[in-house]
Amino acid sequence: MSDCEIPDEYIQERIQNIVVFMCNECGQGSANTAGVARMSYDAAIRIIRVQCTGQVGPIQIMEALNNGADAVACVGCCLGACHFFNGNVISMHRIKLMKKLFKELGYSDQFVNQYTSRAAEGETAVGDFEDIIDRLTTAIQEKGTIKDGC
Amino acid sequence: MAVKEDKMEESKIESEDSEEPRIGVFVCHCGHNIAGTVDVAKVADYARTLPNVIKAEHYMFMCSKPGVQMVKDSIRELGVNRTVVASCSKNQHGLTFAKAIAEEGINKHRHQQVNVREYCSWVHKKDETKATAKALRLVEAGVNRARKLQDVETRRISTTKAALVIGGGIAGLRSANDLAELGIPVFLVEKNSTIGGHMTQLNKTFPTLECPQCSISPLTNGVANHPLIELYTNAQIKSVEGSLGNFEVEIEINPRYVKDNCTSCGECSLHCPVEVPSEWDKGMSMRNAIYKAYPQAIPATFVRDKKACIECNTCINICPVQAIDFSMQPETKTVKVGSIIVAVGYSEYDPTEIEPYHYGQEGYDDVITQLKLERMLSPTSLTNSEVLRPSDGKLPKSIVMIQCVGSRNDQVGNQYCTGVCCKFAIKNARIVKEMYPDTDVTICYIDIRTPGLNFEELYKSAQEVGVRFIRGRPSEIIKDPISGKLKVIVEDTLSMTPLQLRADLVVLSAAMVPPEGIGPLGSKLKVLRSKEGFLKEFHIKMNPTLSSKGGIFLAGAIQGPKDISETVAHAGSAAALAAAPLVKGYIEREMLVPTIDYDLCVNCGICKTICSPAAIDIDENGRPTVNKIACRSCGMCMPSCPMKAIQLINFTDDQLYDEIIAVSGGGAVCE
Numbered sequence: 001m002s003d004c005e006i007p008d009e010y011i012q013e014r015i016q017n018i019v020v021f022m023c024n025e026c027g028q029g030s031a032n033t034a035g036v037a038r039m040s041y042d043a044a045i046r047i048i049r050v051q052c053t054g055q056v057g058p059i060q061i062m063e064a065l066n067n068g069a070d071a072v073a074c075v076g077c078c079l080g081a082c083h084f085f086n087g088n089v090i091s092m093h094r095i096k097l098m099k100k101l102f103k104e105l106g107y108s109d110q111f112v113n114q115y116t117s118r119a120a121e122g123e124t125a126v127g128d129f130e131d132i133i134d135r136l137t138t139a140i141q142e143k144g145t146i147k148d149g150c
Numbered sequence: 151m152a153v154k155e156d157k158m159e160e161s162k163i164e165s166e167d168s169e170e171p172r173i174g175v176f177v178c179h180c181g182h183n184i185a186g187t188v189d190v191a192k193v194a195d196y197a198r199t200l201p202n203v204i205k206a207e208h209y210m211f212m213c214s215k216p217g218v219q220m221v222k223d224s225i226r227e228l229g230v231n232r233t234v235v236a237s238c239s240k241n242q243h244g245l246t247f248a249k250a251i252a253e254e255g256i257n258k259h260r261h262q263q264v265n266v267r268e269y270c271s272w273v274h275k276k277d278e279t280k281a282t283a284k285a286l287r288l289v290e291a292g293v294n295r296a297r298k299l300q301d302v303e304t305r306r307i308s309t310t311k312a313a314l315v316i317g318g319g320i321a322g323l324r325s326a327n328d329l330a331e332l333g334i335p336v337f338l339v340e341k342n343s344t345i346g347g348h349m350t351q352l353n354k355t356f357p358t359l360e361c362p363q364c365s366i367s368p369l370t371n372g373v374a375n376h377p378l379i380e381l382y383t384n385a386q387i388k389s390v391e392g393s394l395g396n397f398e399v400e401i402e403i404n405p406r407y408v409k410d411n412c413t414s415c416g417e418c419s420l421h422c423p424v425e426v427p428s429e430w431d432k433g434m435s436m437r438n439a440i441y442k443a444y445p446q447a448i449p450a451t452f453v454r455d456k457k458a459c460i461e462c463n464t465c466i467n468i469c470p471v472q473a474i475d476f477s478m479q480p481e482t483k484t485v486k487v488g489s490i491i492v493a494v495g496y497s498e499y500d501p502t503e504i505e506p507y508h509y510g511q512e513g514y515d516d517v518i519t520q521l522k523l524e525r526m527l528s529p530t531s532l533t534n535s536e537v538l539r540p541s542d543g544k545l546p547k548s549i550v551m552i553q554c555v556g557s558r559n560d561q562v563g564n565q566y567c568t569g570v571c572c573k574f575a576i577k578n579a580r581i582v583k584e585m586y587p588d589t590d591v592t593i594c595y596i597d598i599r600t601p602g603l604n605f606e607e608l609y610k611s612a613q614e615v616g617v618r619f620i621r622g623r624p625s626e627i628i629k630d631p632i633s634g635k636l637k638v639i640v641e642d643t644l645s646m647t648p649l650q651l652r653a654d655l656v657v658l659s660a661a662m663v664p665p666e667g668i669g670p671l672g673s674k675l676k677v678l679r680s681k682e683g684f685l686k687e688f689h690i691k692m693n694p695t696l697s698s699k700g701g702i703f704l705a706g707a708i709q710g711p712k713d714i715s716e717t718v719a720h721a722g723s724a725a726a727l728a729a730a731p732l733v734k735g736y737i738e739r740e741m742l743v744p745t746i747d748y749d750l751c752v753n754c755g756i757c758k759t760i761c762s763p764a765a766i767d768i769d770e771n772g773r774p775t776v777n778k779i780a781c782r783s784c785g786m787c788m789p790s791c792p793m794k795a796i797q798l799i800n801f802t803d804d805q806l807y808d809e810i811i812a813v814s815g816g817g818a819v820c821e
Contacts, residue, residue: 016815017813017814019810019814028239029241031268032241032268034268035267035268036268038272038275039273040273043270043277043281046288047265048291048806048809048810048813051783051784051798051801052784054760054786055784055785055788055789055801057789057790059789059803060803060806060807060810063807063811064810064814065814067811067814067815068814069813069815080690084762084782085678085763087784087786090786094789
């Protein structure tokens with residue numbers, strides 16, 4: 001897909017639905033802070049509350065992608081500050097493996113990501129959301145996501 | 151008991167399955183906060199079309215009294231058994247509605263809060279259509295989630311009113327004393343024969359140059375004589391069972407070979423023919439095979455070193471009160487406690503692995519560590535508080551102190567700054583310079599770190615008395631082959647000049663590292679360790695005293711390098727946290743825990759390896775079991791299970807799937 005130019009409007013239209021798993025602690029906290037500060041981000045971002053990003057496995061990620069999500073991301077606490085010890089690190093390893101899987105299947109590896117955020121700083125969450133969309137845009141432009149070919 | 155509980159749970163799940171979900175959806179306007187962006191009437195209309203939804207309403211302020219009453223009325227009149235409120239965040243008003251439905255006799259975990267304010271209306275103010283479309287998805291997800299919500303019971307667990315403190319240093323003593331003052335019986339376990347720890351070895355404490363022995367002796371005496379504190383010296387932990395509130399600990403107590411009627415007259419030690427270097431004195435003096443670590447030691451009873459003793463029986467014959475008994479045997483004691491405080495402190499880093507400094511090598515006797523210097527300066531030392539060269543016993547004319555030995559050093563694997571070396575090096579340098587104004591005292595440093603009240607003043611005062619500071623980490627200590635004098639090779643990085651400092655005595659400011667034997671202890675306690683080897687705290691900012699496991703607390707330098715004042719504060723905090731459940735007498739826990747389907751389980755044990763609070767045990771049949779009290783409900787075990795056998799209640803794969811379907815828009819891509 002990399003040969004032909006994809007217009008921005010198409011990408012804008014393509015990005016409808018991004019599932020973000022946010023942990024009950026810093027992830028939720030930062031999204032709440034962003035809301036209170038009236039920061040704005042893309043309406044495609046849909047948040048699902050989980051206890052810890054360590055709770056999100058390949059099953060959940062594949063279910064989301066299979067049911068129409070354009071991209072999936074996990075947002076946890078900062079490294080070293082996980083409220084359940086190392087859930088964010090475990091999740092990071094899982095996402096790394098998922099990326100590898102998608103790459104081997106011939107897709108882009110940019111539409112499944114792991115992020116961290118700080119509950120006191122809404123900017124961190126909004127920054128993560130913007131990065132999700134940036135990476136998804138690259139993914140669509142380069143090798144395509146799971147939605148592009150099945 | 152466990153079987154009975156499992157049966158109860160199964161029957162409960164069955165009864166829930168047979169019950170038809172009746173869902174009430176309430177959409178809040180929140181003034182204009184939500185209604186200004188999201189078409190709330192449309193959301194309510196859409197919710198009404200969803201399966202199992204009995205009632206869907208929108209109202210100005212759901213959190214107000216009439217709003218909450220609406221929720222309550224729907225339960226009473228329409229028999230709603232699950233509620234979904236689409237308003238603000240769970241943290242803000244989730245509990246308001248959960249409490250309201252609990253008042254109507256419905257388990258509060260059957261309430262599902264959907265956040266359409268912070269996650270939707272406030273952040274998508276510009277695009278009303280998109281915001282409304284998103285709100286529809288979110289509400290549908292909430293309804294889907296609510297459909298399968300289960301009751302979660304709150305269980306009250308009674309606690310054992312007793313505490314165990316491991317380590318009899320300043321941290322252990324402080325927390326043991328604080329706990330005992332709250333009326334909690336304490337078992338204090340100390341590995342060595344005396345309590346007091348590293349603090350008793352010091353000469354002076356910074357920044358006020360106070361005598362540490364005088365500061366700590368009220369505490370050591372108080373702890374030793376406290377009616378509620380049971381002190382076990384020469385003891386170690388053999389095993390730890392149980393969890394938060396109820397632990398069962400086996401303590402192995404090695405005998406002193408001297409009975410309690412010892413008057414500590416010292417006759418035995420005087421006539422003992424064996425002499426070995428004293429561990430307490432850091433090898434700066436000798437002790438006998440039957441000995442007391444230092445004159446002020448508590449407990450004052452003498453102790454026999456079985457390994458060094460040649461069993462000549464001189465002491466047995468000479469003891470005026472017949473207190474010595476070689477036939478004493480190690481004993482094991484089992485205690486039941488509610489909380490455990492780990493206060494095992496630190497070890498001084500052994501600089502032998504840093505080759506260029508030649509510490510501990512032959513011919514380099516004059517390279518010592520700061521703790522050895524403290525022992526030399528101390529009033530009870532063999533040198534009579536004089537600083538003398540260990541090689542020839544002469545007064546050194548020049549002393550060089552080297553900072554950051556073993557800390558801030560990637561080569562030895564310690565990236566952290568110990569944080570106290572600058573302070574004690576400056577303190578010792580100043581004391582030495584004041585004692586011998588003719589002696590050159592130089593400190594080679596990378597950065598001088600003296601934060602906090604009174605420490606910068608200490609640094610200034612050392613500069614004023616004439617201590618020389620050179621910025622640069624010495625590359626090597628060499629020995630002049632002709633004169634046999636030591637030379638420290640260092641580059642002064644401020645003036646960019648390479649220097650060779652003549653040194654009669656080199657003092658290494660060694661780092662604080664995790665104590666020896668922390669590995670086996672950590673695995674017995676089942677707590678996690680940081681990459682540096684210290685025990686890891688629960689949360690670096692919000693709870694630096696709790697360990698990875700509930701009911702086990704950390705006090706002092708075992709959590710990371712600390713000075714005495716920080717240690718005392720940390721230990722006090724640990725005591726307060728450890729005491730809370732014991733004083734109250736019970737712990738209330740919501741049983742938001744995973745259940746294991748043993749029909750699917752293949753006993754692989756992966757869930758056990760991933761569980762950070764070590765709440766999953768393997769029982770005698772090889773099956774994993776969940777310790778419901780130790781569990782922290784993180785759900786990390788769920789994706790680790792290859793069979794999907796372990797499921798966290800109300801966060802099961804099934805429930806998450808329903809929510810994901812609604813959020814991601816339905817339409818399956820691949821079938």
